[in-house]
Amino acid sequence: MPPKKEVKQEKILLGRPGNSLKSGIVGLANVGKSTLFQAITKCKLGNPANFPYATIDPEEARVIVPDERFDWLCEHYKPKSRVPANLTVYDIAGLTRGASTGAGLGNAFLSHIRAVDAIFQVVRCFDDAEIIHVEGDVDPVRDLEIVSEELRIKDIEFVEKAHENLVKQTRRGGQSLEMRKLKEEQATVEKVLEMLKAGKNVRHGDWAPKEVETINPLFLLTAKPVVYLVNLSEKDYLRQKNKHLPKIAQWVKEHAEGDPIIPISVCFEDRLTTISDEEAAEECKKLNVKSALPKVIITMRKALNLGSFFTTGTDEVRQWTIRNGTKAPQAAGVIHGDFEKTFIQAIAYNYDALREEGDEATVRAKGKIMTKGKDYVVQDGDILLIKAGAAKA
Structure with missing residues (x-):
């Protein structure tokens, strides 16, 4: 008999299915989130078509995806209408220590993160006496730990509730197909809970397609892709050096290996938005530096697959x-x-x-x-x- 043809199982992605995916800007208070949001929504991201951004409300905007293929096609066809791709970005209120138990705007903050599909996590690496740090001083690794811990604690709460519900149903026993499915779901939820309690993120697990089908409806915070944006002073961004960068890289390697890290100076990006596109291009050329915003948008699209x-x-x-x-x-x-x-x-x-x-x-x-x-x-x-x-x- 000829060998059976192996059926290739399609990989199911963690997260909400679909094409209209959203990313949220997350971090502690006073790390530069809102300024970054304003810079992204005002900056043209190098797109010569000069399309306006479609701001939907003060906390959400669609930003143009820079893509030289689109620019070339527009130049080639010279069409009457040009419609680039966009990415929806949310500005989410600052997190504080204890958010998982409702401190500050904790519950609202975490529900807003649940509504997005991926996270831009802004990490503060600049000193500024006029901008108070909620923890008293600038310590990026501590800040990374706080955000990571708060998201994980909230996920444990979500998963424990799901587990409790499944246990109630599987206690009935029996050998029906429905019961077998419930027991498989319970086993997956227990595996997720074990991982979270061990201090790991769900997105870094190796999940089978059936397990992903159980995980996705939970909308877990640690299952979402993360892009780390390291917010430097303009001086440090221009010289591409900062004393905290090696420590951040080490922390990400240990706790979130594979997640992208992008150095950015939000104050520099904000300054570029106050001048014309031509002046901004000239300024970048003079300083021998590029705006990080195109890379930020492209990296997030890649993270969202x-x-x-x-x-x-x-x-x-x-x-x-x-x-x-x-x-x-x-x-x-x-x-x-x-x-x-x-x-x-x-x-x-x-x-x-x-x-x-x-x-x-x-x-x-x-x-x-x-x-x-x-x-x-x-x-x-x-x-x-x-x-x-x-x-x-």
Whole structure:
């Protein structure tokens, strides 16, 4: 008999499924969160199209994702309308020690974090006598410990409640499929609880697909991707040196290995927003430094496992955001909900092919334009033309 074909199990990601994912700016009070939020929402992130940011309310804004592929496509097609990708960012109130037990704005703070999909954790590394530190002095490692501990304690509370509920149900016993499923969920929840009590983050665990299906509905704080933003003084940012940086790197290596660390000077970024784009570019050139904001946005998209596809033409060039691994019908659904239901096929080729060949006609002549069906996994940088049937009334 021929060997059985191995079925490749699709990896299920921790976190909320979908493409409209949000990130929250988190940290202790007075570390630079709100100033960073203002800098991101005012700065053009190097996008020459000069699109305004769509501020939804004082605590939330959509920021443009800098992408040279989008810029090139706009230059190539010179469309009437240009719509770049964006990332939704929340400014979340400052955390204090004891937030997990309701201290300060603890409960509100933690519920706001539960509502986002990933965390920008701002860590203060600058001295300023006029900006009081809630803990009395600047000690980034202590601050990292406080935030990490508060999120973990709250997760333990969430998981213990879920465990208590499952135990009540599994006490009934029996061998039904439903009972077997409940017992599997209970085993997963116990594994999560053990990990949290050992001082580890859920996002760093090695979880099987079935375990992820149990973990995701818990909306755990330590399951969310984290990007650490180390807030330096302008002087330290320009020289790329700070006495705290090695200690922060060591702490992240020990407690959150693999999570990105980005040095940034929020006061420098804020200063750039007070001058024109041309003046800001000139200032960066003169100081031989780049704004860190584009890197911040791109790194967060990567942490959220987000990618892009494009729709192009002389009427419009638009960059659409999807989760990496999304299939063609679901990508079509991002354009319009009906397209997912009535999807027929996608005409696809990649940005790299167009850039290399120079125009669509040459890409087509060289056989690089493909017709793809429902099982096609859209690749980052694909240019798609979706064909769908008429929606049923």
